Amino acid sequence: KDVSSKAIRRRFLEYFIEEKGHNFVRSSPVVPFCDPTVSFVNAGMNQFKGIFLGKQVPQFAKVANSQKCIRVGGKHNDLNVVGSDGYHQTFFEMLGNWSFGDYSKNTACLYAWDLLTNVFKLPPSRLYVTYFEGDNKLGIPEDTETKEIWRMIGVQEDRILPFGAKDNFWEMGLTGPCGTCTEIHIDNRETRNRSEFVNKGLHDLIEVWNIVFIGYNRQTDGSIAALPNTYVDTGMGFERLTSVLQGKISNYDTDNFSYILNRIHKSCNNIPEYSGKFGETDWDSLDTNYRILADHARMISVCLSDGIIPEQNQKLRRVLRKSFLLSENVFLRERGLLKELCKDILENLGDAYPEMHKNENQVNQILDYEEEVYRNIREKAIKDWKVISANNPKLESLEILESPSLVAAYKDITLINPKEIDSKLAFKLYDTHGLDEESIEKLSVALNLPFNAKQLEYKLQEAKTRSKEGSLLKFDNLLPLLSNFSKTNDDFKYNYVKNGDTYIFPD
Ligand code: ATP
Ligand code: MG
Ligand code: MG
Ligand code: MG
Numbered sequence: 001k002d003v004s005s006k007a008i009r010r011r012f013l014e015y016f017i018e019e020k021g022h023n024f025v026r027s028s029p030v031v032p033f034c035d036p037t038v039s040f041v042n043a044g045m046n047q048f049k050g051i052f053l054g055k056q057v058p059q060f061a062k063v064a065n066s067q068k069c070i071r072v073g074g075k076h077n078d079l080n081v082v083g084s085d086g087y088h089q090t091f092f093e094m095l096g097n098w099s100f101g102d103y104s105k106n107t108a109c110l111y112a113w114d115l116l117t118n119v120f121k122l123p124p125s126r127l128y129v130t131y132f133e134g135d136n137k138l139g140i141p142e143d144t145e146t147k148e149i150w151r152m153i154g155v156q157e158d159r160i161l162p163f164g165a166k167d168n169f170w171e172m173g174l175t176g177p178c179g180t181c182t183e184i185h186i187d188n189r190e191t192r193n194r195s196e197f198v199n200k201g202l203h204d205l206i207e208v209w210n211i212v213f214i215g216y217n218r219q220t221d222g223s224i225a226a227l228p229n230t231y232v233d234t235g236m237g238f239e240r241l242t243s244v245l246q247g248k249i250s251n252y253d254t255d256n257f258s259y260i261l262n263r264i265h266k267s268c269n270n271i272p273e274y275s276g277k278f279g280e281t282d283w284d285s286l287d288t289n290y291r292i293l294a295d296h297a298r299m300i301s302v303c304l305s306d307g308i309i310p311e312q313n314q315k316l317r318r319v320l321r322k323s324f325l326l327s328e329n330v331f332l333r334e335r336g337l338l339k340e341l342c343k344d345i346l347e348n349l350g351d352a353y354p355e356m357h358k359n360e361n362q363v364n365q366i367l368d369y370e371e372e373v374y375r376n377i378r379e380k381a382i383k384d385w386k387v388i389s390a391n392n393p394k395l396e397s398l399e400i401l402e403s404p405s406l407v408a409a410y411k412d413i414t415l416i417n418p419k420e421i422d423s424k425l426a427f428k429l430y431d432t433h434g435l436d437e438e439s440i441e442k443l444s445v446a447l448n449l450p451f452n453a454k455q456l457e458y459k460l461q462e463a464k465t466r467s468k469e470g471s472l473l474k475f476d477n478l479l480p481l482l483s484n485f486s487k488t489n490d491d492f493k494y495n496y497v498k499n500g501d502t503y504i505f506p507d
Pocket of ligand 2: 076
């Protein structure tokens with residue numbers, strides 16, 4: 001039996017498209033065109049937002065695909081845990097099936113259970129399902145219907161578990177489509193009942209599939225409004241499914257990652273192999289850094305081949321610079337490592353996402369350019385820092401050599417010589433140097449200047465709301481920018497509503 005990741009992806013699509021009559025819709029690019037409520041596409045349902053909101057008529061009543069997703073920034077930000085566990089990446093593929101008025105809860109649960117237990121042959125004794133237990137604040141009652149569905153399907157009573165809004169009320173972002181959900185979790189190790197450990201962050205008992213019943217819209221004022229229809233929206237973590245089916249306890253031990261980890265090892269002299277270890281205190285350990293670099297290289301490959309330009313995207317640029325930094329400091333490769341990794345990744349993922357094959361040249365050009373920019377900034381930062389720290393030993397704690405942007409920010413601050421880092425200054429550091437809260441905190445401690453992180457958060461929120469208007473990008477103005485990239489974006493225009501000459505997702 002073929003359990004390669006490619007075969008698993010294919011089997012999922014075959015099941016829904018050939019056996020259950022769904023239409024295939026390509027993965028959208030990870031760029032959330034015209035939708036300022038998310039920084040990257042974070043779930044398969046993003047491209048169908050207009051349909052859920054009742055603003056668009058669906059082309060097909062049931063569709064399925066595998067969608068490129070990125071969870072950096074916003075409500076579903078996973079950047080900070082990447083590397084420390086084996087099942088959260090910044091980039092992952094979400095396998096999904098949708099029903100826009102065709103089937104409902106019952107069939108959605110049946111399909112998922114059938115696929116996992118009969119097609120992929122996972123024993124029910126290793127599966128758990130969860131359902132929404134109700135929430136007073138949301139004003140939504142317990143989802144007893146779904147509980148009953150799972151019982152009818154034959155799931156053991158003590159493996160059907162209720163959870164609250166945090167786990168079983170899914171939302172796309174701070175606003176937008178949302179709804180109650182039911183999830184399937186897999187115990188990767190034990191067969192005895194471990195119900196009490198579901199949703200507790202165990203690395204060997206993980207969530208794989210989320211079946212959402214989108215029936216509400218979270219509005220800008222924070223309130224929830226019922227939508228005219230409740231549609232089925234499901235998403236299964238492809239890398240998690242692969243690791244379960246390949247009998248591994250971490251996504252990094254599967255063929256979605258092993259070729260990247262091997263390449264890092266082969267390309268770097270005298271660096272020990274990836275050994276797959278996790279530990280509570282191993283943030284700086286080699287294995288963790290292997291995972292971070294492999295993850296980041298995948299995210300970068302996807303972003304660049306989808307036409308995101310680092311110059312215009314701080315989040316992507318930070319991930320890029322972190323990767324250059326790891327290549328140099330940990331893997332002792334001054335140049336070119338990231339490019340080698342991306343080459344392999346484009347090759348590997350290109351089968352499923354042809355745009356990745358097509359845009360290889362552009363990806364390489366941007367990588368060369370960004371690496372050059374990074375090297376220049378870094379050289380300058382090192383020189384500057386030597387001068388700065390020579391007469392201030394306290395600043396050593398900043399480990400400034402690690403971050404050129406910290407040096408630049410430091411120089412800005414000392415020019416003004418302020419009494420505190422107030423929210424205005426903090427915002428400026430964020431905006432011009434891309435410093436996050438943590439880096440600003442570090443600076444404030446080293447310089448002995450008070451800093452209130454809460455105020456910065458408030459300021460950022462404010463700025464986001466303000467820029468919302470401005471960021472309703474004109475789709476047609478964007479196209480020339482992307483003209484070197486494949487025109488995949490044209491295919492997705494139908495997901496947007498035309499408003500004058502602007503394509504938007506209406507709120
Ligand atoms: P978790 O609780 O593990 O963070 P989630 O509830 O945030 O997952 P969903 O928003 O429900 O995830 O997304 C649907 C599926 O996508 C999940 O069941 C999981 O299999 C997968 N998934 C979510 N986040 C990631 C990630 N960062 N890396 C890999 N797979 C992910
Ligand atoms: Mg999550
Ligand atoms: Mg979850
Ligand atoms: Mg979930």
